[in-house]
Amino acid sequence: MFKNSSSKFFVSIIIPIYNDEDVIPRLINEVLIHYKNSELYEVIFIDDKSSDNSIDILNKLLLNNSYSNYKLILNQKNIGASATRNVGCKNAKGDYVAFLDSDDAWHKDKINIQIKLMQQTNSFISGTCHAIISPNRLKTEIDTIYKEDQIHFTEIKWPSILFKSPFCTPSVVIHRSVLDKYKFNENFRYSEDYDFWVRSSYEFKTIKILKNLTFTFKHDYLSNSNSLSSNLYLMQKALTLVRFNLIKDQKYSIIYKILIITSIVFEYFKFSIRFFKKFKLKTSQLVINRNLK
Template structure:
């Protein structure tokens, strides 16, 4: 377990959170990593915050114009050097043993695509006691049914998957990536909470309404997957149905002790 991990982190106006996020990477028990941050023309102090953190493993790039998370992730993936590729948004957090446990899981089982459970926190970092998991195995059909993995939990083996580049869509671009990868490999669940997802931050996808989500799902299938209008509509409806199923089966309230 000595291979380099490339951590892909798009950022936009997360000066309030990004230092804590980076620290969760620095705190990893697995230390052979590079963190590639691509800032999408933030208008806050994100660049100042990042530049104060002195670690040669951190690469900070800034887009010339605001281009969206898809373009930022594509840019980071093109310069990634690691065998393993992991994803972490600039306001989310990892548990200290996230990388070590996931790499051990994938190496032992000879998997090349995996994800883990995660816990939700609110905008201020307080625990909500909500745990999100998913299917043990996600096939290509299963991934088209719904976006089961949380972006902050995904890892894949670049030696086996190769370079992934996605279409320039503003939302659901992480899902677009999983749809490409699942055509090459199944995705396996490491059933352990190894990350914290910040829900409710202003501007995040979790704050948008149902109609917006439907529109973004349709655009994903229509433009990223290049399906015809009918297939895009069918897959969007299928996504909505499985979204309800996920909330019932895989989103759980953690029982408090005492």
């Protein structure tokens, strides 16, 4: 089993909440139970002006399960994911900050594994691989025991990060010193996480743990879109804006700026492939539905 980190640490777990009444019970009963009332953790919930019963359900579950190491912050208006995470970071007291979305989950030793490797490698940002699983596999995945020699990592470096986002937000743990200098860009509704990683990793050593320690249950949101290309287009637009902002920043060399431009071209190539795959899938579904009528 993976041993505890040799150095003491205090971690703030930041969880945005927005109309999540259906997933909050799993979050409290199956994921956060591993951090309940620990002196090493605080859990910060930030509700982004939910219109359902999320807060009532959350308060009831926290009370019934006798949680004490948590804060609940209520946004006065809906401000979006970036600003909500910034609110959480501002109120966090931890040496490290971990991000978790309400509908995602972690391996029970995830944070300890990450922080131990961060301390060993003098890294300031870390993420993990993640897997999409069915809810009935959650307990098995969470409780899997890993030996230390089973955990491997790679360093995330410039300029490779220009061509691919290294990890998803719920997998990330960040040292406090990074958040003292960088914030999530509140002008972005899409790709705000990639914008943060690409800017901060230029200055702070970043690693990725090559093990699925983060789990998601989300379906492909594009399949529920009223417009086939709407989300793809908005994501692509945001990714392009992230890179244009990098080009305008004087701290990057001419060589890096050429690579940034190259990454824009590469990203549009990937966008075209994703769009046509979705178009083909949507067309096939329409044909099948028509034949069934």
